[in-house]
Amino acid sequence: MSIPVGQSAGHAGPAAATIGGDLTPELIDTDWWTDQMVAAAGIPMQDVPLVTVGGGIGSFILVDLLRIAGLEPSKIRVLTGADYPWQQYEYLTRCSQIPITERIRSDSTAIPDNFWGFPSLAMREFWKDKKLTPVWNVATEPILSDYWTPRLGAIFDGLRREAARISWDDMVLKGQVRMVRRRAGGGYFVVLTPPTGVAATRRVVIRAQFVHLGIGYPGVKFLDDLQQYRTTYEDTFRVVNAYEPHEHVYDELKARPGTVVVRGSGIVASRVLQRLIDDRDRHGAQTTILHIFRTYVKGSHGDSVFSRRKGANGWAHQGFNYPKSAWGGQHWDQCRKLEGEARAAFYKRIGGTNTPRRKSWLEQLARGRKEGWYQQFVGTVQQVFPGQDGTVVTRLTATGNGTVADVPASFIIDCTGLEADLREHRVMADLLDHGGAGRNPIGRLDVDREFGVRGAESAPGKLYATGSMTLGGYFCGVDTFLGLQLAALDIVDDLAGQGLCRRIGPVRSISQWWRRMRWRAP
Numbered sequence: 001m002s003i004p005v006g007q008s009a010g011h012a013g014p015a016a017a018t019i020g021g022d023l024t025p026e027l028i029d030t031d032w033w034t035d036q037m038v039a040a041a042g043i044p045m046q047d048v049p050l051v052t053v054g055g056g057i058g059s060f061i062l063v064d065l066l067r068i069a070g071l072e073p074s075k076i077r078v079l080t081g082a083d084y085p086w087q088q089y090e091y092l093t094r095c096s097q098i099p100i101t102e103r104i105r106s107d108s109t110a111i112p113d114n115f116w117g118f119p120s121l122a123m124r125e126f127w128k129d130k131k132l133t134p135v136w137n138v139a140t141e142p143i144l145s146d147y148w149t150p151r152l153g154a155i156f157d158g159l160r161r162e163a164a165r166i167s168w169d170d171m172v173l174k175g176q177v178r179m180v181r182r183r184a185g186g187g188y189f190v191v192l193t194p195p196t197g198v199a200a201t202r203r204v205v206i207r208a209q210f211v212h213l214g215i216g217y218p219g220v221k222f223l224d225d226l227q228q229y230r231t232t233y234e235d236t237f238r239v240v241n242a243y244e245p246h247e248h249v250y251d252e253l254k255a256r257p258g259t260v261v262v263r264g265s266g267i268v269a270s271r272v273l274q275r276l277i278d279d280r281d282r283h284g285a286q287t288t289i290l291h292i293f294r295t296y297v298k299g300s301h302g303d304s305v306f307s308r309r310k311g312a313n314g315w316a317h318q319g320f321n322y323p324k325s326a327w328g329g330q331h332w333d334q335c336r337k338l339e340g341e342a343r344a345a346f347y348k349r350i351g352g353t354n355t356p357r358r359k360s361w362l363e364q365l366a367r368g369r370k371e372g373w374y375q376q377f378v379g380t381v382q383q384v385f386p387g388q389d390g391t392v393v394t395r396l397t398a399t400g401n402g403t404v405a406d407v408p409a410s411f412i413i414d415c416t417g418l419e420a421d422l423r424e425h426r427v428m429a430d431l432l433d434h435g436g437a438g439r440n441p442i443g444r445l446d447v448d449r450e451f452g453v454r455g456a457e458s459a460p461g462k463l464y465a466t467g468s469m470t471l472g473g474y475f476c477g478v479d480t481f482l483g484l485q486l487a488a489l490d491i492v493d494d495l496a497g498q499g500l501c502r503r504i505g506p507v508r509s510i511s512q513w514w515r516r517m518r519w520r521a522p
């Protein structure tokens with residue numbers, strides 16, 4: 001398919017923008033659209049070779065690499081509601097108790113604004129603070145020290161600078177994407193709803209040969225019993241999810257003594273516990289923390305001597321979401337070769353809930369256990385219901401002896417999940433129903449080894465997807481900075497093979513790195 005660059009199709013342009021066409025029943029019900037169908041609906045249309053939907057960190061990383069591969073801003077459109085690429089990530093980290101001064105979970109070379117990973121984030125901190133600690137840490141980890149991880153603020157600063165260098169804002173088209181449909185003759189139509197009051201039209205269609213989906217998490221998922229409580233009693237005050245704003249919980253607990261139930265044992269539970277304990281230590285909060293585990297890890301575990309994971313006091317400990325070899329070693333290699341059930345079993349074996357082993361967290365919890373204000377429960381929750389004096393009660397069947405206990409608390413913080421079903425995202429639901437896409441062995445979006453969405457091909461165009469919705473594919477690190485970079489590299493190679501951009505070989509890589517070091521545009 002040949003689509004002229006930066007040129008609008010016949011009926012688009014300022015005059016057409018006032019026509020304000022909308023989706024018609026024919027368009028909604030048809031899987032493959034023709035140019036005539038869109039024209040007949042009167043929706044303004046723009047042409048661009050490549051579109052990325054989402055405009056978050058995954059989109060940013062792909063666009064950054066495409067710019068490095070020689071693609072001009074005029075050939076890329078970023079369809080997003082976000083004001084800047086790290087907006088959603090910033091929101092989720094803020095909710096889940098990671099202030100910008102705190103350290104995140106990725107390593108020194110996972111730099112979303114620098115795909116070479118050099119100079120590393122530890123080097124950056126060394127230059128900034130003039131202290132050798134980060135350099136010593138990365139030189140000795142993980143034997144003599146825990147993994148070094150960057151501060152959240154360093155990630156934002158880097159993204160801000162790189163966004164300016166690659167002219168990110170020039171590529172952004174604001175709005176919510178409603179659907180992506182295949183085009184008869186090749187490529188895709190992406191339907192965008194512009195922000196109200198900004199455009200004179202209700203919809204805009206972008207006709208693109210290549211589309212990338214980087215929409216992040218389909219939504220927040222509550223545990224069933226907590227969701228039922230919230231719906232039945234319309235109480236979103238006492239039962240909260242760690243990924244939604246819940247500052248009022250900490251404010252209340254600082255203002256008067258209270259009890260809080262924490263559910264989950266991943267990194268977000270660690271963060272929330274840290275916040276609760278910091279508030280005890282720094283602001284004199286008299287909070288009692290009741291921590292409910294469904295699965296209690298007593299010690300090191302794993303199915304062979306070569307795949308052991310540390311664990312203690314309920315927690316499974318691991319530096320990163322997966323063993324490091326998942327991003328480029330033996331686990332990366334194994335995963336690429338597995339299909340169906342075998343791949344699902346692989347994910348189960350190397351994944352699972354875990355959290356880094358940080359000395360400060362271990363010290364806080366040990367102190368809480370000793371002084372009695374941090375207590376652990378292991379069991380299955382039967383029901384959650386309102387108690388007396390405005391409390392919320394968790395009815396729990398203890399693992400082992402089957403004793404039933406009622407645990408009243410002022411608040412419950414659900415730290416268990418961010419992943420909702422694919423269908424809860426409108427674009428995903430439409431793609432499953434009309435776009436030919438299917439699910440992978442763990443139920444998310446099925447992509448091939450180059451991150452092309454299987455079943456949604458529309459040659460000579462291609463639909464790609466990266467990020468959490470593709471977890472379960474041939475690369476399990478896909479929802480991380482480094483994983484998004486490796487996935488983007490595969491996509492850019494694939495696009496170079498189709499003639500969209502240049503291949504990033506050694507000469508281009510070195511010359512572009514040098515340009516970046518001097519802060520020149522790619």
Ligand SMILES: Cc1cc2nc3c(=O)[nH]c(=O)nc-3n(C[C@H](O)[C@H](O)[C@H](O)COP(=O)(O)OP(=O)(O)OC[C@H]3O[C@@H](n4cnc5c(N)ncnc54)[C@H](O)[C@@H]3O)c2cc1C
Nearest residue numbers: 054056057058088089104105106176177215216467480481
């Ligand atoms: C709390 C938290 C901490 C994390 N910490 C780390 C870490 O330390 N290291 C690491 O490597 N990874 C980390 N991750 C994982 C991952 O790297 C980040 O979540 C990253 O932001 C994922 O990028 P993304 O582009 O897939 O999603 P996002 O950055 O969330 O971007 C998705 C974007 O798509 C937009 N969008 C959705 N639907 C539409 C639509 N219909 N139309 C237009 N736009 C739409 C959203 O508004 C959002 O702006 C963390 C994740 C979370 C939640």
